[in-house]
Structures are given as structure tokens and as C-alpha cells.
Amino acid sequence: MKDKQFLMIPGPTPVPETVLLAMARQPIGHRSKEFSAALREVFENLKWVFGTKQEVFIFSASGTGAMEAAIYNLVNPGDKVLSLAMGVFGERWAKIAEMRGAIVERITVPAGYAINPEVLKEKLAQDKNKEIKFVTLTHNETSTGVTNPLKELIEIIKEHGALSVVDAITSVGAMPLKTDEWGVDVVVSGSQKGFMIPPGLAFLTCSEKAWKVHENCKNPSFYFNLAAHKKNALQDTTPYTAAVNLILGLQESLKMMKEEGLENIYARHAKISGGLRAAVKAMGLKPLVEDDAIASKAITSILAPQNITVADIRKGLKDDFDIVVADGQGELKGKIFRIGNLGFVSERDMIGTVGALELTLNKLGFGNELGKGTGALLKSFS
């Protein structure tokens, strides 16, 4: 049905009407007083979402741009980086660090697993000369739907003394991340996720300790330059032309987030994803992530049942119900499908999605009893 499409993917995510309308205004000058006032409010509210007193910088870029900004502004060629990878996006940190000329070591885990704190502890304990300067990791791995025990991992990294550099692109504004309280050094995120606005903005914040490292880094980038961003942020502006309309949209979405409250937002994500996991199991499907404790509260990966293809499931949901879910990425393509409940997603949306999934699988010959999935979902919600 025209205009009925609904995104249940891990980004871009649905955008509230208030935000869409704010973005549809005529642009204002990026050096105007009005825009500085908007930026000031946005900067303050970003600090609140990230749980930090430090500046949160805004780049006109996708999330990958902020990852590159983090590496460029901290890592010098020859520096030793430990990359903890549990999927495509964890591996991306390693690739960017390698392009920067860092010496990269990896701890990897199979798809569906989190980083084991004990393994990290042991690895860092072996680094007696403190050669490892940075540990890159992913809070919520979008390609698998696994959430790392971030607080615990950060504790271990802090004890060692390396800087923690965290991709929180699909976790900020969806699940708890307390940057200052936990002592995370660098956090990056993106706009088209928990922030409920379209893609095009990326965020980065860093601790005082990280800032000192930055000051000794020969950053090769003019565009992704934290010093220029900090100088400008303190004057409520940006070094280069900001993506004005996206930021005016963000101003509205942050207001909505403040109104709902962070704890309520986290609870909503947990409730909806928990309901989906219950429904998936009740329908006889298997989630990729077996362990509830590390299952993402925003992205649920489901293994395609035997003899039914991911392509057919996605096509059925889209053609018959205007619901878009994601395929797997990399090696998981065609093996899993991923349902997101990231950002502006309600219980009602998930009830519709689970019902549609039941009908789609039934039509494809899965033999599932209709109502089992939605029943489990409703019980979980009640």
C-alpha cells in the first residue's frame, strides 16, 4: 500500500512526524544566531543521551565517518591496537586502524557470541609492557544482534590503562550506556538509529584522558579534526557547514527523548525485543543469539528455517505487509534475517510485525500454528 512501508531494520529507522516536518523547513544560515541557539540545545541534549559532561561533536557523515574520526584523532602509525570483533562492525575498527598504520591484534568470536571478559582480561594481562594503547570494541553488533557486556569490558580495559574506543552506533538511545560513569574513553554513534532521524549525522565524544592522547596524535585529517570541532562547539557552531536540516530534526527528536526519559526508552526497547524473542521461540524459530543475557535489545537475528529462504521471508513481509526487515551481512547473508526495534518503534509495531511473520511463514509452508507467536508476544507484553 502506498506510503505504508515500515522499517524494522537496524537503520535507517522510522522517523516521527514532528521530526520530518522540522526537516522540511527552509534551511537557516549555518552561521546564524538562530542556528547557534538550536546547536546549543542539541549539544546539551546529546551530552545527556551519552551520559557525559564532555563535548559531543557532530559530523556531517555516516557512522563510519565518526569511527574514522576516532582513529585519526588518537592513533599514530605504529601504535598497537587491540580490536575486539564479534561481527562486521567490530572488524571495521580493525580495518580503519590498519589503514592508519597501526599494529592491530584481534580477539574474534563466532557470530552470535559476545566478547568473553575473561579472555580479554587474560590477553591484557599478557601485555606486561603496556604496549597496547587502544582497545576498539562494539557495544551492540548490528550484524549479529549481540550486545557486549560493555561495563565489564571497560572495567578490564581501564585496569590495564589502554584507551577504550567504542562503536555505540546502534546502542546510544536504545540501551544503557553511561559514558562518564563507566569511564568509556571514546564513544561514536549515528543519527539513523536510536536518535530517530534519517542518516547523515555522526557523533563522537571523548574523555579527558583520550583528549590528552589526541593532543599527541598527528591527525592527518582536515575534515575529521577534533581540535577544530572542539573550538567551534564551544562557540555553538561547527567548523564546516553543518547539515542544518538534519540538525533541526535532531533538535526535535532529542526533545521527544527527554520527554520520554532515558530509562523509559531503554525499558521500551527491552520490552519489545524481549517480546519478539519469546514470539520467535514460540513459533519454532531459532534466534541466532542463544544467550538471553547478550541478546541485543534493538536487533534480533533469526535463523532461516530449513527449506525457506531469507529472500522469500523478506519478500513476503514486504509485498503483503509493507514491513522491511534486513538480511544477514557478510557470511550471514541468506542465513539469518534481522528485525530491528530501534528508535521510534512501539509495541503495536511489533505486534503487527510478529503477526505478519506468522502469516508469511505459514504461507511459505513452515507449518506454524497461527497465533502462537503473537500469543507469546502479548503474554510477554502483559
Next chain:
Amino acid sequence: MKDKQFLMIPGPTPVPETVLLAMARQPIGHRSKEFSAALREVFENLKWVFGTKQEVFIFSASGTGAMEAAIYNLVNPGDKVLSLAMGVFGERWAKIAEMRGAIVERITVPAGYAINPEVLKEKLAQDKNKEIKFVTLTHNETSTGVTNPLKELIEIIKEHGALSVVDAITSVGAMPLKTDEWGVDVVVSGSQKGFMIPPGLAFLTCSEKAWKVHENCKNPSFYFNLAAHKKNALQDTTPYTAAVNLILGLQESLKMMKEEGLENIYARHAKISGGLRAAVKAMGLKPLVEDDAIASKAITSILAPQNITVADIRKGLKDDFDIVVADGQGELKGKIFRIGNLGFVSERDMIGTVGALELTLNKLGFGNELGKGTGALLKSFS
């Protein structure tokens, strides 16, 4: 008056309603068939605007991002770059090249002047060993309102054999630039200018000759990676999450540009800026750029008259008429004000602006006879 503000600055520029409404749609998946179809159309129409058969790559970034992308993907540390600078943005090329470790030589001219082809010819003739590998230059210098004789300069660079790397951020879609026909090697531009959409996208195209140089360049960037962009563009996609809503807006604005026709667009810009120059002179004001031949068709810099400040002129235009004009940049701050007629600007808009300027200056005690400016403008338009 609420919602009445009109931007007469060199970007962001006014956005057509059709484009605003396209941007206010729910995002679609960046890996969906629908988005690939939109991208395919956008890529084709970008080639048409740039006058090239090569790919035009789209970055989620401001124009400076595309400048950085050009340097990173071509220049190795130690390479010799000649930077032709006639203002803030020409100098930006030199700064980025220096950050990349290039050996940068400059030809600079005072504010309000263009690069003299004879000076360039002589400089390149001295380079007998062909050590200069790149010449960076600005087509239209936004900080002064000067347009370089680009075709002539490109001829000279081609004869020498260096690659020409052109910032055309405020010229593409506003004044003639025929990338392939003139043999320009690298052209970058930005969305919030002639393209009539808000800031957040940047564009880059490069010749086959430049592509060969790129292949021998050790590009340090994961985000600004032309090889990844080319591979993806050929499959109607982008390497990282595209700024979906901005691109859907661009799809509409490019359709509008095709409907108007490039030659008509160029003529409209020339007519409106020509009228403004006539009005400025008739009012007893002085344009910064004396020579009509190099005066920009999209940005007109006007010297503040004695005893009247740029701040007061800008305040008067904004408070009384909801018209935003720009201050000078860098050393020209407070000395000039700049009126843009870039993108979605009509004769009617300029008539209103000139009338408002007459009233504002009169109120500030300039002693101008009301109607002289608009009279000259209307005669120029008739």
C-alpha cells in the same frame, strides 16, 4: 515575520517546496531496490550537471569532505602541489594538501582578483622537470565572489601535464563548467549551493587520467575511499549508509534542473547577478570585484560604505525584511557583505532584495535616492 526568512547567502540556499516535501518522507532502506532506483537516476543526472561520462560519487559530508577526499585519493606525501588561491577556499586546498604531507607552492592574488593565466603559464613553464603533479584551484571563490577563467587555466594545466583539482562547490549548477569537454581532472561540489537542497551531501568526479593517479596513491582513508565508492556506484549503491532523505530531495531538485535546462539555469544566474551589479553601482555602492568579466554570477561582494557597518546593514535587512545576506570571511569580515543568488533564486527575489537594501541604507544615513537601485535593476532585467 514568522516563516518569511529568505536566504541570499552563498549557501545554504533556498530549497523548493517539492524538495522539502520529498525530504520529509519516511526514510527508505539504504540497501533497498527503491533506493537503488533513486540513486541510479541521481547518478545519471549528476553526470549531466557535471558534464561528464565518468561516475559522480556522493559523500555524506560537507563540501570540505569532498576536498579532503580528492587530496587523499590522489596525493602521496612528498608530492608537489601548486595551489592557486584567491581567497579562503583556495587556501583550504593548500592546507589540506599540507596535512597530507605534500610540498605545496602557492600562487595567491589579492581579494577581488582572479588567477592571471599568464602568471600560471609562466610558473608552470619554469617547472621543466614536471615536478608539479597537481594544481588545485577554485572555480568560484565564495569568500570574494570571483570566478576564475577556468577553461583557460585548465588548458594551461593540461599543456603542462599536471592534474587539475577544482573546487566547484559554488559553481556547479550555477555557471558553465563542462568537465569532460574542458578536460578538468577532478571536480568537487556540495549540495547546499546550485543543487537547491540543504547541506549534507558532497560530490566528486574524476577523469580517467586522475583515476590512474588514484590507483598509485596510498589513500589513508577508509571513509573517503574512491575505490569503494566506484565499486558501489556501479551497483547503484554507496559503501556506507547514504543520507537517504537528502538524496531523495536531490532526486527531485535534479528533475527540476533538467526541466529548466542547464543553459537556462546559467542564464538566470547571470541575469540576476548582472542586475544586482548594475543596481549596486547605481546606488553609489562599490562591488569588491571591479572587473565584470571575473565577477561571480552567483555571489556579489559589496564594500561597506564609509560610516556604515556591515553588521548594521545585515541587521536592517534581516529585522525589517527577513532577508539574510552574508558578512565577509577572514580578513574581509566587516569590510564587505555578500549577496548570493545561488540556486533557487528568481528575479522577483532580487527585486525585493535590492529594494530592501535601498531602504536599509537610506535608514542608516547613506543618503541614497530611493528607487535608483531598483530602477537600474529593472532596466537590466528588461
